[in-house]
Amino acid sequence: MQNYKDLYGEQWQEVNKCFACGRNNPIGLKLSIKHKDDICYTTFTPRVDHSGWLNVMHGGLLSTIMDEVMAHWLWGRGTPAMTVEMTARYLKPVPIGEPIVVTARQQLDRGRMATMEAEVTLADGTQVAKAVAKFIKTERGLQIEPGSSATDTKEPPEE
Numbered sequence: 646m647q648n649y650k651d652l653y654g655e656q657w658q659e660v661n662k663c664f665a666c667g668r669n670n671p672i673g674l675k676l677s678i679k680h681k682d683d684i685c686y687t688t689f690t691p692r693v694d695h696s697g698w699l700n701v702m703h704g705g706l707l708s709t710i711m712d713e714v715m716a717h718w719l720w721g722r723g724t725p726a727m728t729v730e731m732t733a734r735y736l737k738p739v740p741i742g743e744p745i746v747v748t749a750r751q752q753l754d755r756g757r758m759a760t761m762e763a764e765v766t767l768a769d770g771t772q773v774a775k776a777v778a779k780f781i782k783t784e785r786g787l788q789i790e791p792g793s794s795a796t797d798t799k800e801p802p803e804e
Contacts, residue, residue: 665713676710678717685718686748691741702739704774707765711776714749715761724782726759731778737771744768757782 662670666678676687689710697703712728719726739745746766753760758779765774 663713665709666717674706674710676713678714678721680718680721684748684750685714685721686746687714688744688746690744691739693741696741698738700741702741702745704733704735707735707739707774708733708776710747711749711763711765711774712778714747715763715776715778716780718749718751718761719759719780719782724759725784726780726782729758729779729781731776733774733776735774737773739765739767739773745773752777 662673664670664673666676667673668675674689676689678685678687687710691702691706695702695706697705708731711733712731716726716728744767746768747763748766749761749763751759752762758781761778761780763776763778764772766772
């Protein structure tokens with residue numbers, strides 16, 4: 646299977662219009678996904694335009710971020726995969742303007758199916774949401790090089 650550089654050369658960042666991680670999507674979240682050991686994570690600070698209720702982040706956007714980080718865990722290890730099922734649990738409202746950390750890891754690997762988990766915490770460590778999702782491994786789509794993701798960042802977690 647070809648990887649994204651073989652398919653697109655250095656133009657990958659120019660064509661990546663992903664709503665969650667694409668740098669060139671004018672209305673996207675522009676997440677910077679990072680990998681460290683057995684986890685994948687991102688930080689995000691919701692703005693007013695990410696609201697559902699007044700001063701509370703929209704739950705669908707929160708699910709989108711959890712889904713994206715779980716998918717990047719797989720893609721970053723050279724396994725292209727697509728979400729087939731996801732269950733999210735919202736534990737507390739996410740206040741607008743307060744940074745969150747979304748962390749993902751693999752629960753189970755069963756051949757073509759992988760089960761992933763994600764959690765969302767506030768800066769003080771309070772857990773506000775969590776999700777479990779099943780991903781089917783696929784030969785379709787762009788192959789990201791093992792150890793990297795579409796956002797291609799490897800930095801230590803912020804303290």
